[in-house]
Amino acid sequence: MGRILIVEDEPAIAELIALNLRYEGHDVRVAGTADAAVRQVTEQLPELVILDWMLPGESGVSLARRWRSDARTRELPIIMLTARSEERDLIQGLDAGADDYLTKPFSTGELLARIRAVLRRKLPEALDTPIEAGPIRLDPATRRVWHGQEEVPLGPTEFRLLRFLMSHPERVHSRNQLLDRVWGDHVFIEERTVDVHIKRLRASLAPAGCADLIETVRGAGYRLARPNLTSQAAQ
Structure with missing residues (x-):
């Protein structure tokens, strides 16, 4: 919560x-x-x-x-x-x-x-309402992520990061904004920490074929792409 x-x-x-x-x-x-x-x-x-x-x-x-x-x-x-x-x-x-x-x-x-x-x-x-993005479903109450019937294992930080991005689809978030909203306090954390966890999140989503859900917007930050457009997303 x-x-x-x-x-x-x-x-x-x-x-x-x-x-x-x-x-x-x-x-x-x-x-x-x-x-x-x-x-x-x-x-x-x-x-x-x-x-x-x-x-x-x-x-x-x-x-x-x-x-x-x-x-x-x-x-x-x-x-x-x-x-x-x-x-x-x-x-x-x-x-x-x-x-x-x-x-x-x-x-x-x-x-x-x-x-x-x-x-x-x-x-x-x-809130604890389940969130969906294409084939990915995130349940905040149980802190689990699913691809169909298969659970996607995520670390606690990657879970919070995915939860935030899924709650704000298509919106671009800078690294500072993500540090504020996901980590809660960005004062003593370097911006590149976000990049590390984005990389880990994509690696966790890759076996489900959903790594492209997380888009890099050059010079701006990251966003969760519309699922039907991820196959066309720029890498």
């Missing part, structure tokens, strides 16, 4: 949310201030942020605007939590860049449903 950062200065609320998210299988981190949240996002880009409006120092609204203005965090999914229920507050939160908005008090069931909805729209690879 996904990496989720909870930015909430009330420990009881933060812990309740964290317990429910961990039960759902998410990797959860908690920050009690805007500064702590910025540090955590700098160290490792999460897949979703649950952001409280009222924080010590910088407000959640200001923090959301800051993330939306940065290229690295521009697409970061954000759900804002607030005790404010006026329509103008809702508009302000959404204008700041929040993808959704939940008013306190709220049920954990409603929050989990909102999280699933945002991830489904913004980050389909964080």
Whole structure:
């Protein structure tokens, strides 16, 4: 499941949310201030942020605007939590860049449903729905990849890489983008690491005749090709 950062200065609320998210299988981190949240996002880009409006120092609204203005965090999914229920507050939160908005008090069931909805729209690879690309089927729940009835053995990094590419077919991803979204933190990892794992992924797919699914786009990065076009893909 996904990496989720909870930015909430009330420990009881933060812990309740964290317990429910961990039960759902998410990797959860908690920050009690805007500064702590910025540090955590700098160290490792999460897949979703649950952001409280009222924080010590910088407000959640200001923090959301800051993330939306940065290229690295521009697409970061954000759900804002607030005790404010006026329509103008809702508009302000959404204008700041929040993808959704939940008013306190709220049920954990409603929050989990909102999280699933945002991830489904913004980050389909964080869900457990099986994905298919031509003859290849990837099951996130069992962490297995199949070609017809034959299982395709993959290492954990190659699995995450294929999962991300299959969730965004035909889109070109630079090495830096792949490091951010697959490895989670590209600061201490060289770009050529991506090339090594792409090579391993292709080698694993080769016995199934599917190595050409992973295309190199010269000077740009990599993409998952449309299966019916792979036979014509440039090498």
